[in-house]
Amino acid sequence: MTTKIVTARTNLPDSYRLSTYLENGGYQALRKALSMNPEDIQAEVVASGILGRGGAGFETGRKWSMLKQDPVRYLVVNGDESEPSTFKDHLLVEADPHQLIEGTLISAYAIGASMAFIYLRGEFALGLERVQSAINEAYAYGAIGRDIFGSGFSIDLVLQPGAGAYICGEETALIESLEGKRGYPRIKPPYFPAVIGLYGKPTIVNNVETMSNIPWIITNGGKAFASLGSGRSTGTRLFALSGDVAKPGNYELEMAASSFRDLIFSPELGAGLFPGRSVKAIIPGGVSAPWFGPEHLDLPLGQDEVAKAGSMLGSGSVIVIDDHSCAVRAAWRITKFFHRESCGQCTPCREGSGWIEKIMHRIEIGAGTESDLDLLLDVCDNIAPGLSWPPQQTTICVLGPSIPSSVVSAIKMFRDEFLIHIKEEGCPFVH
Amino acid sequence: MSFFTSENLERAQVLLGLYPEKRSALMPLCHLAQAQQGYLTKEAMEEIAKLLEIEPAEVFGTVSFYDMFHTEEVGKYLVSVCTNVACLLRGGLELLEHASDKLEVPVGGTTEDGLFTLEEVECVAHCDKAPCAQVNYRFFGPLGNDSFDQLVEDLRNDQLTDSVPPHGTLSRVFREAPSLVENEVIIAERVAMDQARQERQAAKDSNGGDSK
Numbered sequence: 001m002t003t004k005i006v007t008a009r010t011n012l013p014d015s016y017r018l019s020t021y022l023e024n025g026g027y028q029a030l031r032k033a034l035s036m037n038p039e040d041i042q043a044e045v046v047a048s049g050i051l052g053r054g055g056a057g058f059e060t061g062r063k064w065s066m067l068k069q070d071p072v073r074y075l076v077v078n079g080d081e082s083e084p085s086t087f088k089d090h091l092l093v094e095a096d097p098h099q100l101i102e103g104t105l106i107s108a109y110a111i112g113a114s115m116a117f118i119y120l121r122g123e124f125a126l127g128l129e130r131v132q133s134a135i136n137e138a139y140a141y142g143a144i145g146r147d148i149f150g151s152g153f154s155i156d157l158v159l160q161p162g163a164g165a166y167i168c169g170e171e172t173a174l175i176e177s178l179e180g181k182r183g184y185p186r187i188k189p190p191y192f193p194a195v196i197g198l199y200g201k202p203t204i205v206n207n208v209e210t211m212s213n214i215p216w217i218i219t220n221g222g223k224a225f226a227s228l229g230s231g232r233s234t235g236t237r238l239f240a241l242s243g244d245v246a247k248p249g250n251y252e253l254e255m256a257a258s259s260f261r262d263l264i265f266s267p268e269l270g271a272g273l274f275p276g277r278s279v280k281a282i283i284p285g286g287v288s289a290p291w292f293g294p295e296h297l298d299l300p301l302g303q304d305e306v307a308k309a310g311s312m313l314g315s316g317s318v319i320v321i322d323d324h325s326c327a328v329r330a331a332w333r334i335t336k337f338f339h340r341e342s343c344g345q346c347t348p349c350r351e352g353s354g355w356i357e358k359i360m361h362r363i364e365i366g367a368g369t370e371s372d373l374d375l376l377l378d379v380c381d382n383i384a385p386g387l388s389w390p391p392q393q394t395t396i397c398v399l400g401p402s403i404p405s406s407v408v409s410a411i412k413m414f415r416d417e418f419l420i421h422i423k424e425e426g427c428p429f430v431h
Numbered sequence: 432m433s434f435f436t437s438e439n440l441e442r443a444q445v446l447l448g449l450y451p452e453k454r455s456a457l458m459p460l461c462h463l464a465q466a467q468q469g470y471l472t473k474e475a476m477e478e479i480a481k482l483l484e485i486e487p488a489e490v491f492g493t494v495s496f497y498d499m500f501h502t503e504e505v506g507k508y509l510v511s512v513c514t515n516v517a518c519l520l521r522g523g524l525e526l527l528e529h530a531s532d533k534l535e536v537p538v539g540g541t542t543e544d545g546l547f548t549l550e551e552v553e554c555v556a557h558c559d560k561a562p563c564a565q566v567n568y569r570f571f572g573p574l575g576n577d578s579f580d581q582l583v584e585d586l587r588n589d590q591l592t593d594s595v596p597p598h599g600t601l602s603r604v605f606r607e608a609p610s611l612v613e614n615e616v617i618i619a620e621r622v623a624m625d626q627a628r629q630e631r632q633a634a635k636d637s638n639g640g641d642s643k
């Protein structure tokens with residue numbers, strides 16, 4: 001049985017209320033943290049080895065250590081969860097908002113933030129209501145605001161709603177959005193908002209799931225967290241399983257202890273495919289990631305294990321495509337997504353995504369030619385030269401270089417399927 | 432005449448006081464204006480500009496970036512069908528086609544009675560309930576043709592007014608917290624925290640030096 005960290009309370013009735021949270025040990029970690037020195041909390045987080053749960057997988061402790069020591073510095077929680085097929089933060093903000101708030105407050109104290117923000121994507125109407133209610137409750141309880149629990153530490157926490165833009169998950173775009181502007185990613189350097197972030201001040205941006213792990217780490221110690229998982233993949237992770245699978249859902253598993261096969265086929269997890277079908281492809285880590293075939297099913301769900309095999313664990317999502325689903329259609333839809341969500345600042349991304357989408361669409365509907373395959377690869381190569389993994393970057397942010405992943409994967413793995421579309425002038429699959 | 436009602440103007444003042452820089456209130460204010468009127472009129476955006484002390488063009492320019500801000504009238508119920516890959520695999524595109532037939536509007540259109548606007552959206556993070564849709568950003572799924580039709584009937588018959596407020600109303604929970612801790616208090620605390628930390632570090636370094 002896997003230790004449950006972030007989903008320990010999510011099945012309790014009224015799990016989102018303060019009373020439920022307090023009955024189950026809530027805010028004890030914050031009390032403990034406030035009795036510790038901030039640097040000792042940071043040391044626990046470093047010892048935990050926790051990797052950021054947003055997608056890039058950067059060590060949280062290391063990120064914190066890069067924060068410039070200015071009396072005005074900010075903590076921003078990234079809850080813009082928009083990577084297609086990722087729905088773990090959706091669960092955490094609706095089912096256990098106090099855990100997120102407690103983790104945010106502990107982190108704010110540890111890094112000495114002068115103010116903290118939780119940025120939630122606007123489409124989470126219920127999530128926004130749950131988190132705002134929880135913030136209201138926490139203020140009234142004395143966990144946020146002036147002189148928290150008599151510790152002498154004060155801080156404010158503000159919930160910020162987004163308004164529908166995938167790109168705002170990119171941390172510098174999120175900061176721009178929080179400043180009340182278009183969500184345009186900032187030109188790098190500076191590479192990290194830890195130097196210049198919100199309002200030009202040093203800022204740490206951490207994911208919702210990362211923050212939700214912090215109370216457990218403080219209660220149980222960084223070492224206990226690091227004893228779960230293996231290698232650099234410490235602790236547990238919330239895997240969001242979707243697509244052609246019997247029981248899609250969020251599953252919290254010890255990192256690197258289970259394989260894709262376990263996640264998809266275990267009766268208590270994904271419970272396998274629909275009768276008579278087989279795995280054609282899996283997309284790990286969100287639609288920005290290169291695809292795997294069934295030969296990778298036994299790969300452990302670990303950061304480095306997946307990276308070494310040529311893709312990424314990314315946001316922790318896993319999409320299953322079975323042999324009754326069309327790979328061309330799936331790749332076309334992913335490209336359409338990038339085309340719609342490109343912020344438009346950089347030409348390779350803005351124009352390239354549209355060209356690829358058009359070509360993919362004409363192949364899918366039976367109007368493609370064989371030379372389109374080379375054309376697709378050529379356009380992809382212009383966005384991410386060399387088509388390597390991780391990709392080369394020609395744009396301000398990583399949205400652009402993420403576009404080729406699905407197209408190149410689909411062509412490499414399912415060239416025959418493309419050719420059938422072209423030869424038979426249509427999609428051979430029944431939708 | 433103010434665009435905002437007096438109740439919303441009070442909420443707007445709370446929002447303006449929440450941030451180190453006023454402009455951060457832009458998006459919350461736009462949501463507030465949409466909650467009041469269902470979409471963003473020129474008058475609303477001009478008033479928001481005035482409140483933020485920026486040019487109206489800066490508000491228009493920001494608003495136009497975000498999918499959830501509507502500068503043209505939207506139906507009472509905005510039906511957003513996801514067709515991104517996880518939903519696509521489970522029939523999202525077919526659901527969208529069915530929705531268009533059922534509501535008798537093209538994607539992007541509004542029904543003649545002004546009740547429904549249909550849109551195709553990107554992933555809304557509800558993939559374990561694929562194919563899914565949102566109505567005014569409230570989740571529904573998994574949806575088949577029959578359950579979609581039932582949903583539409585329930586909305587038409589005002590069966591879901593508690594769970595699905597009219598378009599524009601996003602969060603019905605407002606910040607109740609007292610006003611922010613004064614900036615000077617926070618800064619004084621942080622300067623003291625950083626100083627204490629440096630002193631601990633210095634003490635540790637000299638102790639470490641002694642023991643070697």
